Amino acid sequence: MFQSFDPVSDRSFASSHLPLLRHSMATQKLDGFIVPHDDEYLNEYLPDCAERLMWVSGFSGSAGAAIILLDQAVMFTDGRYTLQVREQVDENFFSFEDITDTPPSAWLADNGKPGARIGYDPMLHSPAGLEALVKASDRAGFVLVPVTQNPIDVAWTDRPAPPVAPTVPHDNDYAGKSSQEKRREIAAAIKKAGADTVVLTAPHSLAWLFNIRGKDVHATPLPLGRAILHSDGTAALFLHPEKVDDTLRTHLTAEVSIHPETEIAAALAELGENSLSVMIDPALAPVWFFDQLQEAGAEIIKAADPCALPRARKNKTEMDGTRRAHIRDGIAVSRFLHWVAEDAQSGDVTEIEAAQKLESFRAMSNQLNDISFDSISAAGSNGAHCHYRVTTETNKKLERGTLYLIDSGGQYPDGTTDITRTVPIGEPTEEMRRCYTLVLKGHISLATIRFPRGTSGHQLDVLARRPLWEAGLDYDHGTGHGVGSYLGVHEGPQNISKKLISQPLEPGMICSNEPGYYKTGEFGIRIENLVIVRPPVPVAGGEREMMSFEIITMAPLERTLIDTSLLTEDEIAWVNDYHAEVFQKLSEGLEPDLSAWLKEMTAPL
Numbered sequence: 001m002f003q004s005f006d007p008v009s010d011r012s013f014a015s016s017h018l019p020l021l022r023h024s025m026a027t028q029k030l031d032g033f034i035v036p037h038d039d040e041y042l043n044e045y046l047p048d049c050a051e052r053l054m055w056v057s058g059f060s061g062s063a064g065a066a067i068i069l070l071d072q073a074v075m076f077t078d079g080r081y082t083l084q085v086r087e088q089v090d091e092n093f094f095s096f097e098d099i100t101d102t103p104p105s106a107w108l109a110d111n112g113k114p115g116a117r118i119g120y121d122p123m124l125h126s127p128a129g130l131e132a133l134v135k136a137s138d139r140a141g142f143v144l145v146p147v148t149q150n151p152i153d154v155a156w157t158d159r160p161a162p163p164v165a166p167t168v169p170h171d172n173d174y175a176g177k178s179s180q181e182k183r184r185e186i187a188a189a190i191k192k193a194g195a196d197t198v199v200l201t202a203p204h205s206l207a208w209l210f211n212i213r214g215k216d217v218h219a220t221p222l223p224l225g226r227a228i229l230h231s232d233g234t235a236a237l238f239l240h241p242e243k244v245d246d247t248l249r250t251h252l253t254a255e256v257s258i259h260p261e262t263e264i265a266a267a268l269a270e271l272g273e274n275s276l277s278v279m280i281d282p283a284l285a286p287v288w289f290f291d292q293l294q295e296a297g298a299e300i301i302k303a304a305d306p307c308a309l310p311r312a313r314k315n316k317t318e319m320d321g322t323r324r325a326h327i328r329d330g331i332a333v334s335r336f337l338h339w340v341a342e343d344a345q346s347g348d349v350t351e352i353e354a355a356q357k358l359e360s361f362r363a364m365s366n367q368l369n370d371i372s373f374d375s376i377s378a379a380g381s382n383g384a385h386c387h388y389r390v391t392t393e394t395n396k397k398l399e400r401g402t403l404y405l406i407d408s409g410g411q412y413p414d415g416t417t418d419i420t421r422t423v424p425i426g427e428p429t430e431e432m433r434r435c436y437t438l439v440l441k442g443h444i445s446l447a448t449i450r451f452p453r454g455t456s457g458h459q460l461d462v463l464a465r466r467p468l469w470e471a472g473l474d475y476d477h478g479t480g481h482g483v484g485s486y487l488g489v490h491e492g493p494q495n496i497s498k499k500l501i502s503q504p505l506e507p508g509m510i511c512s513n514e515p516g517y518y519k520t521g522e523f524g525i526r527i528e529n530l531v532i533v534r535p536p537v538p539v540a541g542g543e544r545e546m547m548s549f550e551i552i553t554m555a556p557l558e559r560t561l562i563d564t565s566l567l568t569e570d571e572i573a574w575v576n577d578y579h580a581e582v583f584q585k586l587s588e589g590l591e592p593d594l595s596a597w598l599k600e601m602t603a604p605l
Contacts, residue, residue, distance in 0.1 A: 272296025
């Protein structure tokens, strides 16, 4: 099994680890230390050796931060983790803040003491993130201190070793373009920006640009490393030597030199010595890189990572691949939903057993390389934790009279999947059916929208929320995120959320459509499909071409939770059309009895 269900954190971490950290801070004459949930690559999902926030607090979520002072500590998380953080983090040692309303910089601006030395690790903060802390320092009068050695790393004596999984080629038959082609394109973008070279610090960009993959991060096929690409298309790739073999060297060709990652500082210094202008992304690169380049005398050109948009705009090969992956995944999910309907209604099946069953169905394809994230297998009240992770300590049974939410995905060589379905165990209540149908109405509203070029996901987010808002309900997470091609299940720069992100949606981008509703202590509901942004086309009688979404996730919705009296005729027609497509694309891949079940599940409402 790819997923482990052992607890990764402990509520005692705060009591046992805070004193160790504070001793380490005192040794460096720090009055406070800022702990983001980031690693040296500013990834969302971290290798075990970089889970510093979890080590000091016990919080295992994928987003958050902490401020540790000598006499108090504060945890910052968003609405996705309101319940989880209070279960995992001991309130006797930490107070809690909503990071949206009160980010760490705002808290320090109000609570930082004049003259206090507040440390930060320049490898764990981007310049864009550090800027807010600098403003807080100016306002409150405390001193920001960049540390050369993270005090957590000093105190964490049994810290796991950094990962050194092999870096392997990603076949052009899946990538759609060779690394040489991509490097030529990005080299042209470097020249257009007036730069001589670009420093790439994001592993996702390395994976895409060089057509390589790795296993340095759980559930995401990333090789951790750095790269420098020059305006002539040649490059230097910095990886741990244990990750490199002759197959990789042959794949990269002589145009790409390979160096130990420990040599990146010397390479940055050389850029300055040669008086080169260096392009680097202030939102993605750690402050450390800017400090090194500035000290070396290089001209720094702050610009967006030139790989980000081309990576997000999937080419035809990638789109065809992800369509195949989603049909393959839909067959596995349909088998699972049939199993839930037939064998998991007893009230005796556990969340872990269900997650393992789904993984086994995905593995039947013989093309599953990994899961794309730890499955959110959430029964009853656990479903109200929108980013719940089941462990042996939290494992619940799928009890009759409750809802079961399963959010999961697979990593296939031709695509990354992410799907959420909510199903009843036993007979659902009218409240469950009403809330599910409101979520479905929002899902349909977003799925069917037409929009002109230049439209951002931020502008569309309200469509998915409107039915819930009209009922006085909402959800505290984004409506959609970008998805990679056998890469990260969360991929920028596109996004569909309340956050003011101006990046327009562009043809070829893959996004999720996942509104939800969560009733604390009772149940959670989410419906998630992935979509591809279609190119603009003329509209009959219209003046402007419009883009739209192609749904690529194929799996039945839960008929018994749909209250058709709350749907319009157009919404009912959408469900029927979607279900007809699901049956058409999946039925041939299923056994006759499963195909018959799917035909029932996808029959017209």
